[in-house]
Amino acid sequence: MAHGRRSDAPGRKTIFDPDASTHTALFVHTAALQAYHYPPDCPFKTERAQRTVELLQSMGLLDDADMVSAEAAPRDVIERFHLPAYLDMLRDAPNGDMGVEGLEMGLGTPETPVFGGMYEYAALACGATLAAVDAVTDGRARRTFNPSGGYHHAHPAKAGGFCYINDIALACDRLTEAGRRVLFLDIDVHHCDGVQDAFYDRSDVLVMSFHQTGKTLFPGTGFAGETGVGDGEGYTVNVPLPPGTYDEAYLRAFRALAPPIARAYDPDVIVFEVGMDCLSGDPLAGMTLTNNAYVDVVREVLGWGKPVAATGGGGYHQANTARGWALLWAELAERDTGESLAYGLGGVMLESTDWHGGLRDRAMAPSHPMRQAVDRVIRQTVDDVKANVFPVHGL
Numbered sequence: 001m002a003h004g005r006r007s008d009a010p011g012r013k014t015i016f017d018p019d020a021s022t023h024t025a026l027f028v029h030t031a032a033l034q035a036y037h038y039p040p041d042c043p044f045k046t047e048r049a050q051r052t053v054e055l056l057q058s059m060g061l062l063d064d065a066d067m068v069s070a071e072a073a074p075r076d077v078i079e080r081f082h083l084p085a086y087l088d089m090l091r092d093a094p095n096g097d098m099g100v101e102g103l104e105m106g107l108g109t110p111e112t113p114v115f116g117g118m119y120e121y122a123a124l125a126c127g128a129t130l131a132a133v134d135a136v137t138d139g140r141a142r143r144t145f146n147p148s149g150g151y152h153h154a155h156p157a158k159a160g161g162f163c164y165i166n167d168i169a170l171a172c173d174r175l176t177e178a179g180r181r182v183l184f185l186d187i188d189v190h191h192c193d194g195v196q197d198a199f200y201d202r203s204d205v206l207v208m209s210f211h212q213t214g215k216t217l218f219p220g221t222g223f224a225g226e227t228g229v230g231d232g233e234g235y236t237v238n239v240p241l242p243p244g245t246y247d248e249a250y251l252r253a254f255r256a257l258a259p260p261i262a263r264a265y266d267p268d269v270i271v272f273e274v275g276m277d278c279l280s281g282d283p284l285a286g287m288t289l290t291n292n293a294y295v296d297v298v299r300e301v302l303g304w305g306k307p308v309a310a311t312g313g314g315g316y317h318q319a320n321t322a323r324g325w326a327l328l329w330a331e332l333a334e335r336d337t338g339e340s341l342a343y344g345l346g347g348v349m350l351e352s353t354d355w356h357g358g359l360r361d362r363a364m365a366p367s368h369p370m371r372q373a374v375d376r377v378i379r380q381t382v383d384d385v386k387a388n389v390f391p392v393h394g395l
């Protein structure tokens, strides 16, 4: 089926000469992001980004020359996705001007609390993701990483799941406006409902998400049968995975589905949300990955040879999240972390606080019954996804 396949469409820009990029990778971060904090009892910690920076710097894996700053996304840019009344509410709610309208916009819940500077923080984090995308499209870097990005649950007039301004939707929009074909790949443990809805009827942004099934986790969406509508039919790919999904099983599902679809779709650029909440020990989710699986996934994605703008996302065990993002950066920037040695010696314990120099988790072995139960579900899911979307892509 030629529907939506890459073609030399008029106006389509050929870009991204990898050899012309100044940097292999750039890390987008600004100290200004550290001025904002969700309420203390909220599991979402803005300081994960700074923690990742400090961990990388302590290992000599991140220099000033690797880093770019960012400005807050301007209001008119944010309005390309969000409604003005909602943005007014985000700005004014911390001053006590919320009312029923604010509740209807999803504000004031434990997952989307009202806090001072929430609009400013969300706009700045969004600006960082746009800067990450811009650095890739203007050829400054082949790959970028904004750990403070990935607010995939925000809707045009509704906050959700710690997300207020949908930087991913805005980043994909910016890319398509410039004629780029986008693959949004999301490996956060939660389904990207806000991004899916934004591009559900379009074929120029393929949204592919691997996540814990909505049967057991927020936001309760992202089932294999959600595949897009109209021109977008087959351009939404959901891979819901059972709680207890472990490294090998995850990688089996990922490798069966992501590479063929990505290669057939042939995007100009990949926007890549790398939430670290699939890690074992995450307090909000039930998957049991180690960060070794993340490294394998990242290597697979980089092997597709496309420019990548990566963001953070969830990740509610702070130390594990920072180590995972440090590994991600090392892969993007092709830096040697010395992990081959540390890992060969057994790595470190997941959730360990007595970390002594390795970023990798120790491999984990699930019980036989758990393995069987997970494998059975995943086999069926992979078959369902293939049946639903492979034909659209000529597979």
Ligand SMILES: [Zn+2]
Pocket: 188, 189, 190, 275, 277, 313, 314, 315
């Ligand atoms: Zn998440």
